[in-house]
Structures are given as C-alpha cells and as structure tokens.
Amino acid sequence: MPDAPAATDDWVPSALERERAAYRLRATRRSVLIAAAATVVALLVVGLAVTSSPGWPAFRETFFNWDKAIASLPAVLAGLWLNIRVLLVCSVAIALISLTIAILRTLRGPVFFPLRALATAYVDIFRGLPLLLLLFLLGFGMPALRLAGLPNSAMFWGGLAITLSYSAYVAEVLRAGIESIHPSQWAAARSLGLSYRQALRYVVLPQAIRRVTPALMNDVVSLQKDSGLVAVLGIVDAIRAAQIETSLDYNYTPYVVAGVLFLILTIPMARFTDWLARRQGQHGGML
Amino acid sequence: MSEIGSSPQDEAPSPLLSLQKVRKSFGDNVVLRDVSLDVAEGECVVLIGSSGSGKSTLLRCINLLERVDDGVIRLDGEDITDPRVDADATRARIGIVFQSYNLFPHLSVLDNVLLAPVRVHGIDREVARADAKLMLERVGLADKANARPDALSGGQQQRVAIARALVNKPLLMLLDEVTSALDPELVGEVLDLLKDLKSEGMTMVLNTHEMGFARRVADTVCFLHGGGIHEQGSPEAVLGSPAQERTRQFLRRLHTDQA
Ligand SMILES: Nc1ncnc2c1ncn2[C@@H]1O[C@H](COP(=O)(O)OP(=O)(O)O)[C@@H](O)[C@H]1O
Ligand SMILES: [Mg+2]
Numbered sequence: 001m002p003d004a005p006a007a008t009d010d011w012v013p014s015a016l017e018r019e020r021a022a023y024r025l026r027a028t029r030r031s032v033l034i035a036a037a038a039t040v041v042a043l044l045v046v047g048l049a050v051t052s053s054p055g056w057p058a059f060r061e062t063f064f065n066w067d068k069a070i071a072s073l074p075a076v077l078a079g080l081w082l083n084i085r086v087l088l089v090c091s092v093a094i095a096l097i098s099l100t101i102a103i104l105r106t107l108r109g110p111v112f113f114p115l116r117a118l119a120t121a122y123v124d125i126f127r128g129l130p131l132l133l134l135l136f137l138l139g140f141g142m143p144a145l146r147l148a149g150l151p152n153s154a155m156f157w158g159g160l161a162i163t164l165s166y167s168a169y170v171a172e173v174l175r176a177g178i179e180s181i182h183p184s185q186w187a188a189a190r191s192l193g194l195s196y197r198q199a200l201r202y203v204v205l206p207q208a209i210r211r212v213t214p215a216l217m218n219d220v221v222s223l224q225k226d227s228g229l230v231a232v233l234g235i236v237d238a239i240r241a242a243q244i245e246t247s248l249d250y251n252y253t254p255y256v257v258a259g260v261l262f263l264i265l266t267i268p269m270a271r272f273t274d275w276l277a278r279r280q281g282q283h284g285g286m287l
Numbered sequence: 288m289s290e291i292g293s294s295p296q297d298e299a300p301s302p303l304l305s306l307q308k309v310r311k312s313f314g315d316n317v318v319l320r321d322v323s324l325d326v327a328e329g330e331c332v333v334l335i336g337s338s339g340s341g342k343s344t345l346l347r348c349i350n351l352l353e354r355v356d357d358g359v360i361r362l363d364g365e366d367i368t369d370p371r372v373d374a375d376a377t378r379a380r381i382g383i384v385f386q387s388y389n390l391f392p393h394l395s396v397l398d399n400v401l402l403a404p405v406r407v408h409g410i411d412r413e414v415a416r417a418d419a420k421l422m423l424e425r426v427g428l429a430d431k432a433n434a435r436p437d438a439l440s441g442g443q444q445q446r447v448a449i450a451r452a453l454v455n456k457p458l459l460m461l462l463d464e465v466t467s468a469l470d471p472e473l474v475g476e477v478l479d480l481l482k483d484l485k486s487e488g489m490t491m492v493l494n495t496h497e498m499g500f501a502r503r504v505a506d507t508v509c510f511l512h513g514g515g516i517h518e519q520g521s522p523e524a525v526l527g528s529p530a531q532e533r534t535r536q537f538l539r540r541l542h543t544d545q546a
Contacts, residue, residue, distance in 0.1 A: 184385065184387060184389045185389065185391065187347075187385070187389065188385065188389035188390075188391070189391070189402075190352065190375075191350055191352060191378055191381075191383045191452075192378070192379065192402065192403035192407060192451070192455060193376065193378045193379025193380075193407040193408075194375070194402070194403065194406060194407060195375050198406050202402060202406060203391055206393050207391075207392065210393065
C-alpha cells in the first residue's frame, strides 16, 4: 500500500545538517540577545526620562500612592464584582440571542423571508444605536413608563441594553462564520440523511464557531470593559467606585488600581485566545 | 405510492432506480433536458460525458440535493420527487461520494463515519462504533480511526468518505468522479474498493473519466450529451464501437488527452 509508514532507520545527521543546525542555533541566540538588550535599554530610557521629569514626584504621589491603593482596593474590588456579574450574565444571554439571529439571517427561501427580515432589522437597529443612548433609553425610559410587571432595577435594564447591542455585533460575526463554511459541507451532511437542523448543529456550527473564535474573544474582552457602562444608570462598578474614592482627596491612584484589575482580567483572556488560535492552526512547515 | 404498490408487475423485476423525463436547469442554463434511465438492483451504471454535461447534477438530483424541475425519480418503486416524501429519510437510503471527499474536518475519521448512524438512525453510540470500526477495517483504515481527515492522503480520505456512505447501508451508491482528485498511484486503491462493492451486489451509479475502469465494472454505460442520454448500452458497445458520432468524438478526445 502506498500509505505504509516509512520504517524507522538509524539516521545520523550528516556533517552538513549538523553545521546548518549549529548555524540556526547561533542565529537564534544572537537575535534573542539583541532583542532583549534593545528592550531593556528602551525601557530604561523611558523610565529615566519619566522619573527625572520635574513633575514626577507629584505625579507619583497622585497616581501611584501605595497607601491610597490599599485603602481603595476593597471598594474598587466590590465594583469589579459587579462588572464580572454583568459580564457573565450578559455573555450567556448574548450567546443565545446572537446565535438565534445569525441562524435566522442565514435561512434561505421565501418561506423564511419574514424571519430573515426581522433578524436583519434587529441587527440594523441595535448595531446602529450608540450603546450609551440605548442605556439611557432603557435605563431611564422603561422604569419611567411604570408598566406593571416590568422590573425596575437599573441593573436589569442596563444589562439588557448591553445584551441587545452586543448580540447584534456577535450575530454578524457568527453569520460570517456560518456563511464561510463551504456548501459542500452542507451537501455532505444532508446527503447522509441529516436534517437541516442536524447539519447545522453537528457539521456547520462547530466549524463556523471555531473559525470565528478570535473575533468572538475580541468581543468578550470588549464586553468586559463595556460592562462598566451600566454605571451611567447610577450603579457602582469598578470605575465608578474608583471615582468615588478619588473624590475624597483628589488622589487618582484608585483609577490605576481599577485599570490594573481590568488588565488582570483581560490579559489571561487574550493569552487564552492566542492559545486557542495556535491550537487550531498547527500548520507546521517552514513559515 | 399506492398505484405502484397495487400494480401486478411480476414478470420483469421492477428497477431499483427509475428516472423518467427528468429535467433540471439552473436559471437559463438547462442542464438536464430529458433524462430517462432504469437501474436494476445490483446493476452498475457508468455515466460518461464531457465536463459540464450534467453528470454531477444528475447524481445530485437522484440524491435530492437538487430539486428537479420536472419528471419523476423512483427509488424502489416510490416516487421520491413527491414533495410529501421525507427527503431526509430518502437521502439516508442513498449513499453519495463526492469528487472532493467532503469529509467533516472537525471530526475524527471515526466520528465522520459515526455521525449518520448515531444522529440519523439513533443507534446507540457503542453499537454504532463497533459497526463503524468494521467499516473502516473494510476500507483498510482501521488504524486511522482517531486521525483527523486532513492528516490523511487523498486516497485515504476518499476511502473514509466511501465508508461514511456505506455505514448507512444504502440501497444505492452514487459516486461522483471519486478518483479524479487523486494522484494516479492512489486511484487504484479506490477503484479496487469499488470493484469489491460491485461484486457484493451493490447497485451503483457513477461517473468517471477512467474508461478502463468503466469497461471493467459497468453493466451499462450512458453517454450524457445535450441534456439527455445520447447513447446507452454495454461497455463493449458504447466504448468499443459507439453508434453515435458525438460519442465517438468524445471518446477520441479523451484518448488523445490521456495519451
Ligand atoms: N449549483 C449550481 N448553480 C448553477 N449552475 C450549476 C450548479 N451546479 C451545476 N451547474 C451548472 O450545470 C452544468 C453541469 O454541471 P455538472 O453537473 O457539474 O457537470 P459535470 O459533472 O458533467 O461536469 C454546468 O454548466 C454548471 O455550470
Ligand atoms: Mg462533475
């Protein structure tokens, strides 16, 4: 058979190959050293320039005051917990709504025209409206209607505004993913007797979602930061908490604390995305 | 359905697949004008014809991947072009293998083969797994069960595609130029597999440019031209001494191309 694996032999690298390997190793070492040295020098120069500036002592006192940082940490952390809750609840709701919208938008045939049109209108409206405007409309408008049975909490309406807006974006990402799957995959799935639903569920969606994962993770990180926008409705999130702390003595260190906390949340997410992308794209080769 | 079931047609066995006046167009492009064809159980019909003559389209119509504009297709006596027929169930009874394999790249080889038994036929996963393993063994790929499709050679991928279709226990296999994307040295392994299938009595409709293979496996060769079957007969007749000038032209061109 042509597919028999090559037998293992007792290959010893030739002198030429050993020379090439040694050269690659030297070249790699040299590049790493140069890059590391350049980075250290650049950081030193910037650091020195900043710390030797005339305003540095006052700046450090206002933005990097350790005691203030420790003092404001509990309040900022409590605010961050709200961001995290908004992120978690909204993510789930966004996933469900956006998937539904994306699937409706990819339905073909005149029968589905009304559903398709509705889904398109949804995306047009909620992607077009600025999130802040949506927050005000829902957050202040809906409770003002005083409709019986509607929840009153600013948290609910704020979360809903974020969910509606993000679902429109994510739906478009998912739709692009679904439409990027070659029709031959649909044909192969349907030819086996899978229904439209099953072909979508087991063949098309898994491939589509894998393909758009980096874009989706982008939206998750963005959502993590935008979750704080509910603060415009009077809810205290991490940044609002920092602002309150700041107003006590005009020391801005709490903002830096909030910034660092957000980075601690988002950087692992970014690394995770990279890892996912790398795991999918193990192409090997020279490039 | 009822008119067929009650008709007393005992003399000649009714064909497993029967096409009557099938028409299919894409917009203004009428690809199949009037195709009529009977395929008996266990018969192997080879479609030949120039590129663009509608061979693939015909197979896709039989498998209900395309809806015919007119005409009737009967499978085992049942009119499968009737909109009241369950198209998914019908497709599950017909196996098709595509020129470009169309394996599911996100699933392992075994899961490609398992998908239909588990999801369409609702067979218990463990039971289906044994079946699928057996099928992979048949096509000589038992050791690749856990590999990803893109880690296989073209010939291996095509054999997985054949296993994936066969595990559904189809009444009929449709094969669309299954070797034309393969390196010449890999063609043999797929053709051998098809010859085995044929000798086991599988009913097959296939199109190919391998005239040598057509000669060996075909019971009937159909030359598709101008939206219909221009010439039909035994491989000796159609390939050896074609009656129609168009058929002769086509075969001549094929020979000079392959020489
Ligand atoms: N999905 C489609 N949409 C539009 N035209 C198509 C489609 N599929 C096939 N055709 C057209 O139908 C004709 C026959 O194609 P095909 O059946 O693939 O031919 P063959 O398999 O004999 O080479 C070609 O002209 C092709 O362009
Ligand atoms: Mg074709």
